[in-house]
Amino acid sequence: MNTVGHFLSEHPFFHGFTSEQLQELVKCGRDVRFEQGEFLFREGDEARSFYVVREGRIRIEIHDARQGAVGVQTVERGDVLGWSWLVPPYLWHFDARALRTSLAVALDGERLRDLCDHDPVLGYEFLKRIAGLMEQRLQATRLQLLDLYSEPRA
Amino acid sequence: MNLVLEERAVAARDPMRPRPFRVRRVHRDLPDTTTLEIEPPGPDHSCAFSPGQFNMLYVMGKGEVPISLSGDPAKGGCFVHTTRAVGPASRAVTELRKGDLVGVRGPFGHGWPVDVAAGGDLVIVAGGVGLAPLRPVIYHVVRRRRQYRRVAILYGARTSSDILFRRELEKWRGRLDLEVRVSVDRGTDDWHGSVGVVTTLIPQVSFPLSEATAFVCGPEIMMRFTTRELAQAGIREDRQYISMERNMKCGVGLCGHCQWGPHFVCKDGPVFRFDRVARLLWQREM
């Protein structure tokens, strides 16, 4: 398995960063591993990391007393996960659970925020990508909301 | 092999008159979806069809609806239809029992260009009951697997209990020469697969899509966004095909109900090459 640096430099989210910027970003990251069933984080936890998924499948879910855990999204290899570390009060709003053994690079949220504060150019680049991610997510979520396959109201 | 066959009998007799078929087998796929096998009244009735075509099914006293053929085009002797109950007439079709008579007019329409796709990569994207009109394509491709290069089947359903043809999907997924990915809009506890709209499966396909042909079928909104995502993934608009639905009364281009811009969905479609109709798909109230 290649190093964090190598992995991030090849990842589409990090395309376009200069090698100096990448080096700074890599310093914030470390490899993490979750076994099947393990939670990456739970609703209400402090949001500390930005995850870039290497392997496996992770489900974003919310727990309901009647229905149990309802999944709203899964992320897999190539996806990134989480922006609550960027927005106060820096708390997770959903659970994230590994459906199978999953590997990821976790970038420390606080260090990332500091990095963006001190290097606005890098910060803007990062934020642009996060905005793009949110836009994609919102679009997909809206389509899910439409409940396209359900019985139509006559 | 040319799969576009003409119903000679239809041309000779009155296309507005249904032929009485008999229900041979009923299978409840989902709470609101049923697959019927229906057999013809006599040996001189061909049950040949092209994937993507449909029949007008008539239930006496209840009405008539266009339903896509969902069976294996290589297996003759009967028609197979998968119907979802969305109104009184379609509900009547899903409530037919073995031995009942059902009127059949068809097959009508232009189907999926399986010959055009041959020789290259193929991506099939289906949403909800949209998998039914595509199933004949999958049967055809599996039967002639060597004629196609890389093949991916992407399917989206509401929840895991709404997955149509689940056992067959799992069987196809088990093949080493097919890529099958399924996603649901809402993930229940029992579901360990992908959660998200079907378009999120497109970037996951293991091969580059720039040379692929795509067949897309599902609710109109889903087809709008899927064709856009496929284009962004590199599939040209003239290599994408969609299947449309409109109100149909005659099925043969004489009643005018199914018009979509200049096209009659019943005879110019229901399968359309996307570049020819993209403008219409994005136009409101066509």
Added chain:
Amino acid sequence: MVDDRESLIFERTALDRLFELLADEGYSILGPTVRDGAIAYGPIHSSLDLPQGVGVRQEAGSYRLTERDDPSLFGYAVGADSPKSFLYPPREHLCAFRRHESWNGNEVEEDGAPLAFVGVRPCELAAIAVMDRVLLSGPTPDVRYRQRRERCLLVVVNCTEPGGTCFCSSMGTGPEARAGFDIVLTEMTEPDRHTFLARAGTARGRELLIRWGGRSAQPAETAAVAARLERASGRMGRTLHTEGLAEALRASPEDPRWDEIASRCMNCANCTLACPTCFCCTVEDTTDLTGERAERHRRWDSCFTLGFSYIHGGSVRVSARSRYRQWLTHKLSTWQEQFGTQGCVGCGRCITWCPAGIDLTVEAPALAKAHAPAVSSSRER
């Protein structure tokens, strides 16, 4: 087809002989009659049934019978209905089923006497040709329409007096009929004489003319008829420039003018009912109370109804604007892509019978202008 250029003259008094000949051959004769305050097709037994001395004043949203000061039998343009009402009837039985028997489909029966239309206008003749294209030229022709068409006889009457909403000249469909008739007549009503100039268009028509027995027309007589028809083509109540129209309408789906029209259009479907080329129909399946016997009928339908575009969950064309747009764009634009002919024949009925007086010879060019600036205004006169 025999194109008999030889024109014959018949006296007004000889007209009844034509009806006798047609009746003898077993035709059920239909022609213009005065009915319910309008000219409409009805059974003709003799020339007494025709609207003698009757004229019509037509304008947008208005139709009035008038009294002529001459005894013309065909001194008006189109009536409220067209031969479509008989060749493609508003309601038609298709087949019947019995629950516990195998469905012996009834073969298409010969229903009733063949029809002979006397007094068909050139625009209506053009409309019949359009309907032939729509219903007969595809891979699944309408077998009942074909049967009625093959058996019917068409005696066309040229228009010497166009109506207030007529624009057949613009559409190339009149006021003179060129082909497709069995016989074409032009009525010449003068103070001292009342004659018909007749020509055959088919072998059947020629045979009929010979048996009817007129005399050869003098050059002066044919010239007089030609001159009158020439004058008529310049006195149309409306004009419509069709060049570039189809493309321009195609490009206009978001034009705000559709909303403006929709504020006036009541979606009443009158235009589709009056139009001689509208072919949309629905299939009606009914059962008796016991559920043992079912019938299937074909019935006229209209794209203006909300349910026309209904698929599960709702209709595709909900707004009034989208339904008017569908009709106009189909009639003047997409029809050509579908059938290779114009959908409109310039009869003006949709203008006359619209309760809001919406005039497509005004609306269509206005929409087109915004989307096809290449159509030069110097052409419009």
